[in-house]
Amino acid sequence: MDLNIIILAAGKGTRMRSKRPKVLHPLAGKPLLAHVIETAQALDPQRIVVVYGHGGETVPRALSGYPVQWVEQSEQLGTGHAVETAMAALPTQGRVLVLYGDVPLIRHETLRDLLQGLDRTPLALLTAHLDDPSGYGRIVRNEQGDILRIVEQKDASDAERRIEEINTGILAAQGQALQRWLARLDNDNAQGEYYLTDVIALAVAEGHRVASSRAVHLWEILGVNDKLQLAQLERRQQQNLAEALMRQGVSLADPARLDVRGRVETGRDVSIDVNVVLEGHCILGEDVYIGPNCLLRDVHLAAGVRIEANSVLERCRVGRGCVIGPFARIRPDTELEDGARVGNFVEIKKSRIGRDSKINHLSYVGDSQVGQRVNIGAGTITCNYDGANKHRTVIGDDAFIGSDSQLVAPVEVGAGATIGAGSTITSDAPAGELTLSRSKQRTIPGWQRPRKEER
Numbered sequence: 001m002d003l004n005i006i007i008l009a010a011g012k013g014t015r016m017r018s019k020r021p022k023v024l025h026p027l028a029g030k031p032l033l034a035h036v037i038e039t040a041q042a043l044d045p046q047r048i049v050v051v052y053g054h055g056g057e058t059v060p061r062a063l064s065g066y067p068v069q070w071v072e073q074s075e076q077l078g079t080g081h082a083v084e085t086a087m088a089a090l091p092t093q094g095r096v097l098v099l100y101g102d103v104p105l106i107r108h109e110t111l112r113d114l115l116q117g118l119d120r121t122p123l124a125l126l127t128a129h130l131d132d133p134s135g136y137g138r139i140v141r142n143e144q145g146d147i148l149r150i151v152e153q154k155d156a157s158d159a160e161r162r163i164e165e166i167n168t169g170i171l172a173a174q175g176q177a178l179q180r181w182l183a184r185l186d187n188d189n190a191q192g193e194y195y196l197t198d199v200i201a202l203a204v205a206e207g208h209r210v211a212s213s214r215a216v217h218l219w220e221i222l223g224v225n226d227k228l229q230l231a232q233l234e235r236r237q238q239q240n241l242a243e244a245l246m247r248q249g250v251s252l253a254d255p256a257r258l259d260v261r262g263r264v265e266t267g268r269d270v271s272i273d274v275n276v277v278l279e280g281h282c283i284l285g286e287d288v289y290i291g292p293n294c295l296l297r298d299v300h301l302a303a304g305v306r307i308e309a310n311s312v313l314e315r316c317r318v319g320r321g322c323v324i325g326p327f328a329r330i331r332p333d334t335e336l337e338d339g340a341r342v343g344n345f346v347e348i349k350k351s352r353i354g355r356d357s358k359i360n361h362l363s364y365v366g367d368s369q370v371g372q373r374v375n376i377g378a379g380t381i382t383c384n385y386d387g388a389n390k391h392r393t394v395i396g397d398d399a400f401i402g403s404d405s406q407l408v409a410p411v412e413v414g415a416g417a418t419i420g421a422g423s424t425i426t427s428d429a430p431a432g433e434l435t436l437s438r439s440k441q442r443t444i445p446g447w448q449r450p451r452k453e454e455r
Helices: 032-041 058-062 079-087 108-119 175-182 198-205 227-247
Strands: 003-009 047-052 069-072 095-100 123-129 138-141 147-151 165-174 211-214 258-266 276-284 295-301 312-318 334-336 341-344 347-349 358-361 364-366 368-370 381-383 393-395 406-408 411-413
Touching: 003 032, 003 079, 032 047, 032 095, 047 058, 047 079, 079 175, 095 108, 095 175, 108 123, 108 165, 108 211, 123 198, 147 198, 165 175, 175 198, 227 258, 334 347, 364 368, 406 411
Parallel strands: 003 047, 003 095, 047 069, 123 211, 258 276, 276 295, 295 312, 312 334, 341 358, 347 364, 364 381, 368 393, 381 406, 393 411
Antiparallel strands: 095 165, 123 165, 138 147, 138 165
């Protein structure tokens, strides 16, 4: 039977104390709501409807790349009203699963188990047992263990508040039955809202047994209401991601000191030291080593690459056996061919560095094409920006650039050319020749350095 999924994401999130809608706050590099949508997609539903409200078009605009249908809840009148608003966009036939945009870590395996309950009854709940159930709606059962109703904390008696089984808010129902129950909801409660949870009592009154299942892990059903809870779930998700990498064979010096904020693909025998941040889509080939305190964003590292400590790489491709760092910065649209070496305090931007070339110390190379086996000495820069436009530098194979040189683009250094140390090159340097620009050294006899007057 077809499955339709409703995700409730209209809440204001007052306790977040932020201008940003709660469901757009990031967890492991993605908005909270994005996690829920991706989990919903894994269930292969016919359609996904997201109910938004607070923040207006900010939420659908931020997540416009996802194939969901957006429905606005202009007035926040409770979860029952929100689901009823979404149901208007769904067919009456099929199953309906209700999720929450601020409960980001629910697993699709858990939801599949919940949906199996609809094989026997028109309503199924996901519940959990908490030592401290404060703040949650309680599951009220009869002596036979059948669910009778859910009572919200503010409406519960003292005895009901001692119940440890709580409602996670996640439920599944047959579409026709759910529409019937939603139409009968009222707001006669302490909050003056239409509670989705009241459909349980309505189902029981019709003689239906309510199925239930539990999440395998408690963290799956935890929601985010403030920055503290967000930080706690961030740590939990980072532990999940670190464990997944280690199961793939990655060696982590300390799983608690890795942050993954995107998708990571790894080959065999990858090793990652402490305080590494991986963002976007990172591909790490076999035998890659990443030293401590590095940030990698949208990178592709081939086999045997070594990234030394305190280096930053962004939107770049690095060939086999390259060595980068320590304290190196590889900026977007850079490609290092096999065996290239980029050393300490070197910055490379929008350039291609040829096979086995070396830029080992204190240099800047931007908008450049560097050939194979080139050696660029310490303190060398390409002067690629004239204040209005960027210009390109081309360095041929086997060239040698002496230390403290400036290559003023547009300029070309021919294959096998040598640039003398301390030169400022403003015209093309011919292949195989020595080119330099220096003033003649001289000594001024008897010159005295100025001295401060004594006071």
